[in-house]
Amino acid sequence: MSESTHTTNPFSAVQTPAVGVKIQHLSKSFGTVEVLKDVSFEVQPGEIFVLMGPSGSGKSVLLKHIVGLELPTSGQVLVDGKDAAAEETREQVRMALVFQAGALFNSLSVYDNLALYPREHRVGKESEIREKVMRALQILSLDNAAAKFPSELSGGMRKRVAIARALVMEPQLMLYDEPTSELDPVMSATIAEIIATLKEEYHVTSIVVSHDRDLTLAIGERVGILMGGKLLFLGNGAELRAPKDPKIADFLSPKIDVKNPRFRQLET
Numbered sequence: 001m002s003e004s005t006h007t008t009n010p011f012s013a014v015q016t017p018a019v020g021v022k023i024q025h026l027s028k029s030f031g032t033v034e035v036l037k038d039v040s041f042e043v044q045p046g047e048i049f050v051l052m053g054p055s056g057s058g059k060s061v062l063l064k065h066i067v068g069l070e071l072p073t074s075g076q077v078l079v080d081g082k083d084a085a086a087e088e089t090r091e092q093v094r095m096a097l098v099f100q101a102g103a104l105f106n107s108l109s110v111y112d113n114l115a116l117y118p119r120e121h122r123v124g125k126e127s128e129i130r131e132k133v134m135r136a137l138q139i140l141s142l143d144n145a146a147a148k149f150p151s152e153l154s155g156g157m158r159k160r161v162a163i164a165r166a167l168v169m170e171p172q173l174m175l176y177d178e179p180t181s182e183l184d185p186v187m188s189a190t191i192a193e194i195i196a197t198l199k200e201e202y203h204v205t206s207i208v209v210s211h212d213r214d215l216t217l218a219i220g221e222r223v224g225i226l227m228g229g230k231l232l233f234l235g236n237g238a239e240l241r242a243p244k245d246p247k248i249a250d251f252l253s254p255k256i257d258v259k260n261p262r263f264r265q266l267e268t
């Protein structure tokens, strides 16, 4: 190829080739508690993979391994073929984790929340950072929120700001930890559309942790379900609609018995 083409779109596919993720026999213990048990799956470049599972099943811990915030007890996590635990990988592959609670800085405006990482990582001049920040705000329909503070935003806006902040770093890989929890169905649908748009237009590989069956069926190209630290299901939407394993079926569509009220057995 000749000289690389300059593009004014800061989120163009040219700048963000998608990357794949391989989880290979990943086990993780905290002290004597084994939280992830021999988990293996692959996420293809540009794919939307949804990871489901009950609370405490190890979903957030698994995401943290992909961005190198946790190290495997055994097994391996590869991002774009490189060890996720190695510092060089995070220098070579741009990845962003959108935390469940958003993790916005309350003392900073929306604009400054978005500009914080690019400034720290000196990705360019202030004018270039401004272009990226404003573009990310525009993509998420937050143009008018730049000067606002997190406390002034609705839950849905805070989730969008958290996504916009990740987007500013032009990630090749986006990880979303329960992006629709605590949102009403319409806002959840909007977030699902945003995730799908980022994949379609910017070829971002996406791993979405969610309990939301509708969101999963709408955007998930493949789905994994963790239960008690084990991957008990791996398949596509059609397979998710008709799960063979009764444990998976009950997780996806629990029968609520109010005629004969009693608590279902709670797992410890």
Ligand SMILES: Nc1ncnc2c1ncn2[C@@H]1O[C@H](COP(=O)(O)OP(=O)(O)O)[C@@H](O)[C@H]1O
Residues within 6 Å of the ligand: 030, 035, 053, 054, 055, 056, 057, 058, 059, 060, 061, 062
């Ligand atoms: N840093 C940690 N130290 C000890 N235990 C942890 C740590 N992080 C998570 N855990 C435990 O690992 C289990 C899985 O947690 P998590 O991945 O957050 O679940 P979820 O599927 O709800 O995201 C939980 O029992 C949690 O208490």
Ligand SMILES: [Mg+2]
Residues within 6 Å of the ligand: 059, 060, 061, 100, 177
């Ligand atoms: Mg979690």
